[in-house]
Amino acid sequence: MEADPDRPGRPRPLGAPPSQLSRLPRRAFLAAALVAGCSRRPSARPGAERVISLSPSTTEAIFAIGAGARLVGRSEHCDYPGAALALPSVGGYASPDLERVIALRPDLVVGEQSPVGPALAERLAEQGIATLFPPTRSLGEIIAMLHLFGQRFAAADGAERITRRIEGQVARVT
Structure with a gap:
């Protein structure tokens, strides 16, 4: 592994362009937030009666x-x-x-x-x-x-x- 110029002090997997790695965590977070926000699954909140x-x-x-x-x-x-x-x-x-x-x-x-x-x-x-x-x-x-x-x-x-x-x-x- 070589050093990742977009993330000082952290290694970059071989073959992965720095620009993709630097955007990946932000994109993954945004995608996860979007999916979570659109979830149709009701929450199992306290106080279930039935x-x-x-x-x-x-x-x-x-x-x-x-x-x-x-x-x-x-x-x-x-x-x-x-x-x-x-x-x-x-x-x-x-x-x-x-x-x-x-x-x-x-x-x-x-x-x-x-x-x-x-x-x-x-x-x-x-x-x-x-x-x-x-x-x-x-x-x-x-x-x-x-x-x-x-x-x-x-x-x-x-x-x-x-x-x-x-x-x-x-x-x-x-």
């Missing part, structure tokens, strides 16, 4: 923090706690019935992060429905999800209580 949960783990987490009353629908796989079975099913996680989802008038659909998440989020965004698919691959991510749900569903105390219990159990076995 929530559909598409994965068992998110359903259980919402009930565990004391926000189960906000749920208006679930996937066919969400069967715990028993109170979840009283909620209408919107089909499977990977392929919920969009008409059933819309009929329940949710302001937020939650589920686990998965390969189908982005496409599903886009379909729901086209209908004006916000989505939240937090990562849950590790204990740390699950605890973060519980706190996030606590904020979103005005159940921060319940989320704190559950996460302290989980952390206490982990401390006892490690």
